[in-house]
Structure formats: C-alpha cells, structure tokens
Amino acid sequence: DTGVSQDPRHKITKRGQNVTFRCDPISEHNRLYWYRQTLGQGPEFLTYFQNEAQLEKSRLLSDRFSAERPKGSFSTLEIQRTEQGDSAMYLCASSLARGLAHEQFFGPGTRLTVL
C-alpha cells in the first residue's frame, strides 16, 4: 500500500499526559500537512512542511503542540500536557508542491481521546 499511513489509529490518554503521532506520506510527495477534525466540523489546518521545513502554523497550534519532519520524510506531531479539548481526529495529508498539484491525499487519521 503506497498511501499515507498514520500510527496509532487510536489513542486514549489521561489529561496531562504527552502523546506523539506519526505520519508517513506518499513517498514522492514533498509536502506534508496536519489537520484536526472534531465532531460536526470539517478538518482544520494545523501546520505543514515542505521537505523538512515547517512553512506555516495555524493559530490553533498552541505551544503545547509541536511537529517535526526531520529528514523530509515521515512527520511526528506531539501534544504535551493533553487537555480534554484536544480530543479529536488528527489527520495527515501529503501532496506535491503547489503549482504541480493541489490535491492532498489523506491518511486514515489518529483518533485521540483525552479522559
């Protein structure tokens, strides 16, 4: 399967704990995006990378959130000191750089539940 993969698919944690999610994009895609989706809403942009450079971060991304893409391949999203409001589906997507294609291809998501 050469699509976008995410790990884990589900994560249940207690408030105050740290969690880390991983995303592996489609191999030839140089852009990688993170989104968050809550019930009844569309996905909301969090941040994106072109190769290893983080090009944009949303105001939604508080200082408890950090994302990395150290070698321009896979990416991690870490949430420190989780809060109940962090419960959501975290989606990763990848694409070729704009100007070649706008379409982003999504992974299955990681569902986070903070108790």
Next chain:
Amino acid sequence: DQQVKQNSPSLSVQEGRISILNCDYTNSMFDYFLWYKKYPAEGPTFLISISSIKDKNEDGRFTVFLNKSAKHLSLHIVPSQPGDSAVYFCAASEDKLIFGTGTRLQVFP
C-alpha cells in the same frame, strides 16, 4: 469566521436520481476548489477539483460547477448510488485546505 460554508448539513436522495451538494465561499482570492468524500473512521478521499479559470469540471458521474460571481460551487452526482452515502466536504486551496463543515449524503434504494 467560516470562509467556506456548506449550509445543508444533510441531504437524502433516491438511488438513480441526481444529488446536488452546495458550497459557498467568502474570499474572492480563492482560485482552486476541491471536493472530498469521507466515510466514518477513514480519512477524506479526493473526488474532483476545479480551477477558477473554469466553470465546470466533469469526471464520470461527478461534475463540479463554479460560479465565481456568486462565490458558489456545487457538486452534482448523477446517477446517485447507495455507495455514495458519505459526508462530502468542499475545500478551498490556499496551499493549506480550508474546509466547509460537510454535508451528509444518504442515498436510499
């Protein structure tokens, strides 16, 4: 403020008939739009897109229409099939995607 709006949270259509899903946007600088389909517990799947230099794009049963003066786009599915039952999101591309809140389509026999 919501820059991309899908004002119908749900739509129910009989199999074989046309489904029309609507989307409005507020930013006239948006120049590329996409439709995604989402099943429960899966990520969104790309369906069809349209550039602002066009007013129509067709792919099989799916056609997207863009009315720039009205800042409105619509997705037509014809004929609708039960497997089309899902949540449909429209999105504007600004490098990142800006999504609407989605419309749940149910196609019944």
